[in-house]
Amino acid sequence: MCLDSITSTFLDLCHLIHAKGLVSGSGGNVSMRWGDQILITPSGRSLESLQGDDLVFLHSDGCFRCKDGGKPSQEWRMHLACYQRRDVNVVVHVHSTHAVAIACSLDADPDYAIPVYTPGYCVRVGRLPILPYAMAGSVELANQVGQVIQSRNSVMLANHGILTVGATVEAALNLTEEIEDEAKLHLLLGGHGRPLTQEQQKALRGGYH
Numbered sequence: 001m002c003l004d005s006i007t008s009t010f011l012d013l014c015h016l017i018h019a020k021g022l023v024s025g026s027g028g029n030v031s032m033r034w035g036d037q038i039l040i041t042p043s044g045r046s047l048e049s050l051q052g053d054d055l056v057f058l059h060s061d062g063c064f065r066c067k068d069g070g071k072p073s074q075e076w077r078m079h080l081a082c083y084q085r086r087d088v089n090v091v092v093h094v095h096s097t098h099a100v101a102i103a104c105s106l107d108a109d110p111d112y113a114i115p116v117y118t119p120g121y122c123v124r125v126g127r128l129p130i131l132p133y134a135m136a137g138s139v140e141l142a143n144q145v146g147q148v149i150q151s152r153n154s155v156m157l158a159n160h161g162i163l164t165v166g167a168t169v170e171a172a173l174n175l176t177e178e179i180e181d182e183a184k185l186h187l188l189l190g191g192h193g194r195p196l197t198q199e200q201q202k203a204l205r206g207g208y209h
Protein backbone atom coordinates (compact mmCIF):
# COMPACT_ATOMS: atom_id res chain seq x y z
CA MET A 1 0.00 0.00 0.00
CA CYS A 2 1.44 3.43 -0.93
CA LEU A 3 1.96 6.08 1.76
CA ASP A 4 -0.93 8.32 0.61
CA SER A 5 -3.31 5.42 0.65
CA ILE A 6 -2.26 4.12 4.07
CA THR A 7 -2.34 7.64 5.53
CA SER A 8 -5.88 8.14 4.28
CA THR A 9 -7.00 4.73 5.63
CA PHE A 10 -5.31 5.48 8.94
CA LEU A 11 -6.93 8.91 9.33
CA ASP A 12 -10.36 7.53 8.40
CA LEU A 13 -9.96 4.92 11.14
CA CYS A 14 -8.94 7.53 13.75
CA HIS A 15 -11.86 9.80 12.86
CA LEU A 16 -14.30 6.90 12.86
CA ILE A 17 -13.16 5.70 16.30
CA HIS A 18 -13.83 9.18 17.64
CA ALA A 19 -17.17 9.54 15.81
CA LYS A 20 -18.34 6.25 17.29
CA GLY A 21 -17.63 7.54 20.79
CA LEU A 22 -14.96 4.96 21.56
CA VAL A 23 -12.51 7.67 22.69
CA SER A 24 -12.73 11.12 24.23
CA GLY A 25 -10.26 13.94 24.80
CA SER A 26 -6.79 12.81 23.81
CA GLY A 27 -7.44 9.22 24.94
CA GLY A 28 -6.81 6.15 22.81
CA ASN A 29 -4.19 5.39 20.21
CA VAL A 30 -3.99 3.54 16.92
CA SER A 31 -1.21 2.09 14.79
CA MET A 32 -0.76 0.40 11.42
CA ARG A 33 2.09 -1.56 9.92
CA TRP A 34 3.72 0.03 6.88
CA GLY A 35 6.61 -2.05 5.56
CA ASP A 36 9.17 -2.30 8.36
CA GLN A 37 7.79 0.81 10.09
CA ILE A 38 4.75 1.47 12.24
CA LEU A 39 2.48 4.42 11.65
CA ILE A 40 1.16 5.57 15.04
CA THR A 41 -0.95 8.40 16.48
CA PRO A 42 0.92 11.25 18.21
CA SER A 43 0.98 11.82 21.94
CA GLY A 44 -1.54 14.16 23.55
CA ARG A 45 -3.78 14.69 20.50
CA SER A 46 -7.44 13.92 19.92
CA LEU A 47 -8.04 11.31 17.22
CA GLU A 48 -10.84 13.55 15.95
CA SER A 49 -8.68 16.25 14.37
CA LEU A 50 -5.59 14.36 13.22
CA GLN A 51 -4.17 15.13 9.79
CA GLY A 52 -1.50 13.45 7.68
CA ASP A 53 1.44 15.49 8.95
CA ASP A 54 0.57 14.65 12.58
CA LEU A 55 1.21 10.95 12.15
CA VAL A 56 4.39 9.46 13.55
CA PHE A 57 6.60 6.83 11.86
CA LEU A 58 8.05 4.47 14.40
CA HIS A 59 10.87 1.95 13.94
CA SER A 60 11.24 -1.29 15.87
CA ASP A 61 14.10 0.21 17.93
CA GLY A 62 11.85 3.02 19.19
CA CYS A 63 13.31 5.72 16.89
CA PHE A 64 10.64 7.88 15.28
CA ARG A 65 10.01 10.78 12.93
CA CYS A 66 7.04 13.08 12.47
CA LYS A 67 6.66 15.92 9.92
CA ASP A 68 4.95 18.09 12.49
CA GLY A 69 7.50 17.44 15.25
CA GLY A 70 5.13 15.33 17.34
CA LYS A 71 6.08 12.38 19.51
CA PRO A 72 4.49 8.93 19.32
CA SER A 73 1.74 8.04 21.77
CA GLN A 74 3.30 7.31 25.15
CA GLU A 75 1.83 3.80 24.77
CA TRP A 76 3.98 3.02 21.70
CA ARG A 77 5.80 0.14 23.41
CA MET A 78 2.68 -1.98 23.65
CA HIS A 79 1.90 -1.36 19.97
CA LEU A 80 5.40 -2.47 18.96
CA ALA A 81 5.11 -5.54 21.19
CA CYS A 82 1.99 -6.61 19.24
CA TYR A 83 3.72 -6.35 15.83
CA GLN A 84 6.78 -8.14 17.16
CA ARG A 85 4.71 -11.07 18.45
CA ARG A 86 2.05 -11.36 15.73
CA ASP A 87 1.75 -10.87 12.00
CA VAL A 88 -1.03 -8.27 12.31
CA ASN A 89 -1.43 -4.96 10.47
CA VAL A 90 -3.58 -2.86 12.81
CA VAL A 91 -3.64 -2.22 16.58
CA VAL A 92 -6.45 -0.24 18.23
CA HIS A 93 -6.36 0.82 21.87
CA VAL A 94 -9.26 2.72 23.48
CA HIS A 95 -10.50 3.73 26.91
CA SER A 96 -14.18 3.26 25.99
CA THR A 97 -16.50 3.91 28.94
CA HIS A 98 -18.27 0.57 29.39
CA ALA A 99 -15.18 -1.57 28.84
CA VAL A 100 -13.22 0.59 31.29
CA ALA A 101 -16.03 0.26 33.85
CA ILE A 102 -15.52 -3.49 33.70
CA ALA A 103 -11.73 -3.09 33.75
CA CYS A 104 -12.21 -1.27 37.09
CA SER A 105 -14.71 -3.77 38.50
CA LEU A 106 -13.86 -5.71 41.64
CA ASP A 107 -15.64 -8.86 40.54
CA ALA A 108 -14.55 -9.21 36.89
CA ASP A 109 -13.27 -12.69 36.03
CA PRO A 110 -9.57 -12.41 35.03
CA ASP A 111 -10.07 -14.92 32.19
CA TYR A 112 -13.55 -13.91 31.02
CA ALA A 113 -13.70 -10.17 31.72
CA ILE A 114 -17.21 -10.03 30.24
CA PRO A 115 -19.66 -12.94 30.46
CA VAL A 116 -20.58 -14.25 27.01
CA TYR A 117 -24.19 -13.26 26.28
CA THR A 118 -24.50 -12.99 22.52
CA PRO A 119 -23.58 -15.30 19.62
CA GLY A 120 -21.52 -12.66 17.80
CA TYR A 121 -19.42 -11.92 20.86
CA CYS A 122 -19.05 -15.64 21.55
CA VAL A 123 -17.63 -16.31 18.10
CA ARG A 124 -15.50 -13.22 17.59
CA VAL A 125 -14.24 -12.57 21.13
CA GLY A 126 -15.26 -15.24 23.65
CA ARG A 127 -12.56 -15.37 26.29
CA LEU A 128 -11.24 -11.89 27.10
CA PRO A 129 -8.41 -11.93 29.68
CA ILE A 130 -7.74 -8.95 31.98
CA LEU A 131 -4.09 -8.07 32.56
CA PRO A 132 -3.11 -6.98 36.07
CA TYR A 133 -2.67 -3.22 36.42
CA ALA A 134 0.58 -1.83 35.02
CA MET A 135 1.39 1.80 34.28
CA ALA A 136 0.43 3.10 30.83
CA GLY A 137 3.50 3.27 28.59
CA SER A 138 5.59 0.94 30.78
CA VAL A 139 7.78 -1.87 29.48
CA GLU A 140 5.95 -4.16 31.92
CA LEU A 141 2.58 -3.45 30.29
CA ALA A 142 4.05 -3.84 26.79
CA ASN A 143 5.48 -7.26 27.70
CA GLN A 144 2.20 -8.42 29.23
CA VAL A 145 0.18 -7.26 26.22
CA GLY A 146 2.62 -8.86 23.75
CA GLN A 147 2.37 -12.17 25.56
CA VAL A 148 -1.44 -12.31 25.33
CA ILE A 149 -1.58 -10.99 21.75
CA GLN A 150 0.69 -13.83 20.69
CA SER A 151 -2.37 -16.07 20.77
CA ARG A 152 -5.43 -13.77 21.03
CA ASN A 153 -6.83 -10.77 19.15
CA SER A 154 -8.02 -8.79 22.16
CA VAL A 155 -7.15 -8.07 25.76
CA MET A 156 -8.45 -5.91 28.60
CA LEU A 157 -6.05 -3.83 30.74
CA ALA A 158 -7.08 -3.43 34.39
CA ASN A 159 -8.20 0.10 35.31
CA HIS A 160 -7.28 1.25 31.83
CA GLY A 161 -8.96 0.02 28.61
CA ILE A 162 -8.91 -2.54 25.83
CA LEU A 163 -6.58 -3.38 22.95
CA THR A 164 -7.45 -5.23 19.77
CA VAL A 165 -5.44 -6.33 16.74
CA GLY A 166 -6.40 -7.37 13.22
CA ALA A 167 -5.21 -8.09 9.73
CA THR A 168 -7.38 -5.19 8.57
CA VAL A 169 -8.79 -1.94 9.94
CA GLU A 170 -12.27 -3.42 9.79
CA ALA A 171 -11.31 -6.50 11.80
CA ALA A 172 -9.67 -4.55 14.63
CA LEU A 173 -12.44 -1.94 14.78
CA ASN A 174 -15.24 -4.54 14.73
CA LEU A 175 -13.61 -6.33 17.64
CA THR A 176 -13.33 -3.10 19.63
CA GLU A 177 -17.02 -2.32 19.07
CA GLU A 178 -18.06 -5.88 19.87
CA ILE A 179 -16.27 -5.71 23.26
CA GLU A 180 -17.60 -2.26 24.12
CA ASP A 181 -21.18 -3.34 23.25
CA GLU A 182 -20.99 -6.57 25.28
CA ALA A 183 -19.55 -4.58 28.21
CA LYS A 184 -22.49 -2.15 27.97
CA LEU A 185 -24.92 -5.06 27.86
CA HIS A 186 -23.34 -6.60 30.94
CA LEU A 187 -23.68 -3.34 32.87
CA LEU A 188 -27.27 -2.84 31.69
CA LEU A 189 -28.15 -6.31 32.95
CA GLY A 190 -26.88 -5.32 36.39
CA GLY A 191 -25.95 -8.82 37.52
CA HIS A 192 -29.22 -10.37 36.25
CA GLY A 193 -27.95 -11.51 32.87
CA ARG A 194 -28.15 -15.08 31.56
CA PRO A 195 -24.86 -15.84 29.80
CA LEU A 196 -24.73 -18.54 27.13
CA THR A 197 -23.86 -21.94 28.61
CA GLN A 198 -20.57 -23.66 27.77
CA GLU A 199 -22.50 -26.09 25.52
CA GLN A 200 -24.22 -23.25 23.67
CA GLN A 201 -20.89 -21.50 23.19
CA LYS A 202 -19.24 -24.66 21.94
CA ALA A 203 -22.03 -25.26 19.42
CA LEU A 204 -21.74 -21.68 18.17
CA ARG A 205 -17.99 -21.91 17.67
CA GLY A 206 -18.41 -25.18 15.81
CA GLY A 207 -21.21 -23.78 13.68
CA TYR A 208 -19.40 -20.74 12.29
CA HIS A 209 -16.99 -21.31 9.44
Ligand SMILES: [Zn+2]
Pocket (backbone or CB within 6 Å): 028, 075, 093, 094, 095, 136, 160, 161
Ligand atom coordinates in the same frame (compact mmCIF):
# COMPACT_ATOMS: atom_id res chain seq x y z
ZN1 LIG B 1 -4.36 3.74 27.27
